Amino acid sequence: MKIDLTDTTASDINKALVKGRRANGTPAVGMVLTLVIVTDEENAYDALKAANDASREHPSRTLVVIKRHARPTRARAASQIDAEVLLGSEAGTGETVVLRTYGQVSDHADSVVLPLLLPDAPVVVWWPVDAPDVPAKDPLGALAQRRITDLYMVENPLRELSARADSYTPGDTDLAWTRLTPWRSVLAAALDQARTEVTSAAVEAEADNPSAELLARWLEARLEMPVDRVESAGPVVTAVRLGTAEGEIVIDRPHGPLATLSLPGQPQRTLALKVRSTAELIAEELRRLDADEMYAVALHGGASGTKESVQHA
Incomplete structure (x- = not known):
């Protein structure tokens, strides 16, 4: 009607x-x-x-x-x-x-x-x-x-991201952050399985991608180390590489909905890591209405002062 x-x-x-x-x-x-x-x-x-x-x-x-x-x-x-x-x-x-x-x-x-x-x-x-x-x-x-x-809809997303960090108020969130939920879940699971100290980290993504910058800042806060930003052809975030004494932990999604997960001493696995629709992103955000503390951590990166490890994020 x-x-x-x-x-x-x-x-x-x-x-x-x-x-x-x-x-x-x-x-x-x-x-x-x-x-x-x-x-x-x-x-x-x-x-x-x-x-x-x-x-x-x-x-x-x-x-x-x-x-x-x-x-x-x-x-x-x-x-x-x-x-x-x-x-x-x-x-x-x-x-x-x-x-x-x-x-x-x-x-x-x-x-x-x-x-x-x-x-x-x-x-x-x-x-x-x-x-x-x-x-x-x-x-x-x-x-x-x-x-x-949604930082994806602004002309200069990285500059706007810094402004959002300065003006953050509990209750704020951004779809550029919501797009990272599958990546964060896979990273947490991979580190839980590897159980080894991370000595280096890099995020590969298309240029000026706000989700990639948020992911790098979140890793910096959680791992308490600098994270390299590596430009790739895209689309969006294409890989995360974590160096350890036993070898690299790699999540690689060069294109399409499938990614590969490589852990030291284990066979390579294929997993679903698709680019989700706006409807799926909004539905996720509506599931919880409390303050998104992890978004605040990602906005402020290593300056957030948190000491928790990525496994518990």
Whole structure:
């Protein structure tokens, strides 16, 4: 079901949600959180599709905020909210409201979103593109327990990564970090099996890859040693090499979804290490809403002061 509302208010949107639920016979009590997506018109479709796919695991109310300029036929200072209310098969397993704000109301989108949040449910804000400099201080970000950004969508990801380290607030995370979960899991398992001291480390990846830089910083903090950055043809992270007295521990994924794991004195193994979709990344982030301490460790690298080993990360 789709309900279009022009020049509307948050109150009218809530009434449309109730009306749509009654018509579909779908109560809201099964939804576990509110996901707020702040994006532009160009990226709204892909972001909403990813959110709908993720809602199969996390039924939620999804609010898509698209800030637009005032219409040419209206006064520059005029404010307006247009909304699309999507329920049933149009909205995954939850319900969706697409909000297009015009004029001055675009600067106060939090006042529109606040009445639409599910009561007593966590709030997650995701910026697929154009994240604020300090997500926790953004009016919408301040409503959330979890704030998701994506360094892959900025012009200079490594410079932006340093800025994120300076502005980090518990609850912040980034999809460039989420993409590393399979790599971190394989590394932890490999070191647990090898049980030997690491004497050198290198991360191989395409140039200026934010995930590779986060992985290198995380290893520096955990291993308490410098990690070499080696440029490769890509895509994304292609290999991690850890030197030990017994030989190299190597995870190598030159291309495709399969990687090889080499441990000293053991036969080479093949394992799945695919590049995951945005929907899979968002679903992972919605599984936990507490502070991502490991992301903070990766942001600050060797300066984090942690003494734990990588096996326990």
